[in-house]
Amino acid sequence: MGAAADCSPSEMMIVAAARALSNDDVCFVGIGLPSAACNLARLTHAPDITLIYESGTIETKPHVLPLSIGDPELCQTALTTVPVPELFAYWLQGGRITVGFLAAAQIDRFGNINTTVIGSYGRPTVRLPGAGGAPEIASHCRQVFVIVSQTPRTFVPQVDFITSFGHGTGGDHRQRLGIRTAGPTLVVTDLGVLRPDPETRELVVTSMHPGVRREEVAAQTGWPVRFAPTVEETPPPSAHELAVLRDLVARSAPAAAPS
Amino acid sequence: MGAAADCSPSEMMIVAAARALSNDDVCFVGIGLPSAACNLARLTHAPDITLIYESGTIETKPHVLPLSIGDPELCQTALTTVPVPELFAYWLQGGRITVGFLAAAQIDRFGNINTTVIGSYGRPTVRLPGAGGAPEIASHCRQVFVIVSQTPRTFVPQVDFITSFGHGTGGDHRQRLGIRTAGPTLVVTDLGVLRPDPETRELVVTSMHPGVRREEVAAQTGWPVRFAPTVEETPPPSAHELAVLRDLVARSAPAAAPS
Amino acid sequence: MKAAERIRRKARFLSLSEAVAEYVRDGDVVAMEGFTHLIPFAAGHEVIRQGKRDLTLVRMTPDLIYDQLIGMGCARKLIFSWGGNPGVGSLHRLRDAVEHGWPRPLDLEEHSHAGMAQAYAAGAAGLPCAILRGYLGTDLARVNPNVRFIDCPFTGARLAAIPALRPDVAVIHAQRADRRGHVLIEGIVGVQKEVVLAASRAVVTVEEIVDDLRASGPNAVVLPSWTVDAIVEAPGGARPSYAHGYYGRDNAFYAAWDGISRDREAFLAWMREHVLRSGGGVRVPGSA
């Protein structure tokens, strides 16, 4: 599979995210970019990956990308569909999920996620949709992957509101709260990949996509971002990966296709 | 419907119990005598009564009396069958049941029921089956009916073990425990009918079956039983009631038929 | 929310206007549920036409129907866990109410999906509260006084507690009911059973009323007649959401709503044209 001619940063991001998933994963899928990445993984190297959406659809295999978390396609292609209280109690809180895949409006240097408000909670400048399943996805899945475009607006030193707890103020903050899961272990953006420092849990750039320069990454990050001792270059999408992704997007409802 | 020639005390007991149920009742049915009484009601004056068994079978209409709480017949003739945790949480604890119909190994003057042990709990002389659904049936149903043969062994001053709380030590004991339901309001035996005194909640004889004498009732009760100012005579089973009951018993598995 | 009187007579078959007039009252805590699937749009539109006011709206995912109710000034408070246009973006009427108080200020009580789903389940189960391992480290617990923490009496583990949700009235849409009033729901069943069992009153709109419920198997999701107050035949009553086995989701409309709802006048014009037309005498926000 030779490298693809050219691809958009968004395509590179989705491909890089898809590669992080394995065939054995049981994945709790957020809508939008996470859904695109998880289904790309299923349609390429991880055909047996188990995808679960918060609408209660378990082991679903959508032919097209769903627009909403509960599109008919998800139920029609699922192994089974359970009530929403059962999904969150037995399947998520029960600890059966290996990877929770989330998007974010804001993410900070310690991987805390904000999808609630920009500004103060009482008088927000922007009212965002809110939590949905994310707070418990972030605390109950064995690990959390985040996929989000990297800009100074999204990558902030500290989120305005902690909707989903990542590594808090860093270090062993999760353990101190009695949270036993790993939290955000991977953040994939349109520029590269960040992972938490093993000690401080600060997000550090470990890989950059082809053609991306450090200055660019620094300029698009709201804090003085650190780079790993060795920063790899993300292998470009293979022709196959790109073809499958473009097919998937093309056959999906326009509104459901990631821009 | 003329009075039936002759019937057994057990038949009189089941008929009298069945008559206490109405067409609008949603009834949580214990196995054995309660099941016979509830289904007789359904097959006579209360065709639309809703019967629920603790196996999760809701609005079931068994053609024969089930031997167990979960016979195939119960599921096959039910409107729907729900998981057991749901049955106890949403349907019983949720407060949707008008009448809980129980049997008893021991019942005391305040309607407390023992189905756990005769003797001390640590070294019982007789180990009985235990609680099953009864403790929460007794506290969550709007009212509780009890059907049990009357002997000094079953009608005791105080039960050896409170498996299901009736009126405790009497008076407002239920309210003092924060229990909002009426508890045992009717006890039907092979000799007559007892109801709690409105004030003291002591079980008092309010009706005797045809041919039963006060001395007999007193002799079969383990405490100095009181009689209501006016004790009625239970109307004997009608020919129709008796015919339907005998058909039901005859077509049921011998082991399921109340002796 | 009043304590629910949980034992009901058999359901009555009413028209949509009768059911909403009788069972949805000004000031009520109203929960119209349906998780993406089976959203009771027809019933919600009737609530708007009847000009219900001061409602506390409860719903995990407010979706377009609550955007419309909020934009038409029916609500004083929203209890929710995710308030967006799924896969599209913001709910602009919800944002306008929260950010600018138009057409009136809107109080928010905000949870996570896990918390709200368990709060409905606790309501159905007659419990005063739900417990879950949740909200740890989040600011939701800071801004919402209805998120508290207790210790497990056996392990000492810290558990979040939320008050049970016990709406005054639940409104859902289902596939069908039989003539005895039993209701069948299948596909994505969300929290519909829980909200009906948790509420003091329950209105169910259905695609069709049939002789045979055609439940799929012994464990199908069925609400017995005696758990429902009113059943309304409302074919297409979930559009532009969908009804599994009847019609699909109108994703194009969900995308189009973004444009319709951004502008107050465009929104009001759309509502007049598509919702109010069939009814009369409705207070339109700003028209007072």
Place this chain on the structure above:
Amino acid sequence: MKAAERIRRKARFLSLSEAVAEYVRDGDVVAMEGFTHLIPFAAGHEVIRQGKRDLTLVRMTPDLIYDQLIGMGCARKLIFSWGGNPGVGSLHRLRDAVEHGWPRPLDLEEHSHAGMAQAYAAGAAGLPCAILRGYLGTDLARVNPNVRFIDCPFTGARLAAIPALRPDVAVIHAQRADRRGHVLIEGIVGVQKEVVLAASRAVVTVEEIVDDLRASGPNAVVLPSWTVDAIVEAPGGARPSYAHGYYGRDNAFYAAWDGISRDREAFLAWMREHVLRSGGGVRVPGSA
């Protein structure tokens, strides 16, 4: 009970003897569930043939299978909520163990059905405890230290709390599994889903292994392959209980068991004839 490692590989297809040998261990907390329906007799008999010892047996309704395990000396403790022969009378082997310590003393932990069902649900849900409105005024709360009471942090209402049930191994019988290892259960589903999700290990015997699971509708009760460790094809594995859609309950045998089990020698003779015969080298109580 150890904390469950909840994430499993796909299920393996094993023989009954392999599955019991590998997944049921001396000293385990074992829950063989099935509420009257789908009771895993074949698996229980294999546990007896393999002479497992010092088991803590967990089951809402011990039924005949636990009467047999207890009578054969496999158990040191029983956690249960109703221990009778349904519709017939006593479990005589259970009574003999409790009343006379034969073949060995049996510790009891006793709950109500409501408490035990919620304790399984809490185990499945990864909660340390379950809460319910229950046990009020009963002596069960007095004799069972695992029944405690907490106050609702919102209303102050008194609520019973029970530790979550997290068995080392769950054993259930189901109608069928497909070749990927997904399991279908229908009819009276009891607490089977809960016990499998609550346990550290799960063994499922099935009537048949098929290409198509033939689930009835989108909301059928299905246990995905990755929630089960071992699947065993065991046709008739629930007899003398029953399998909805396959065979009925042998009520006559349940009645006959009363006579068989009253006498120790008659019981042992029956077990030798009908259970042990097919296996060897088993310690029979009193034969030491």
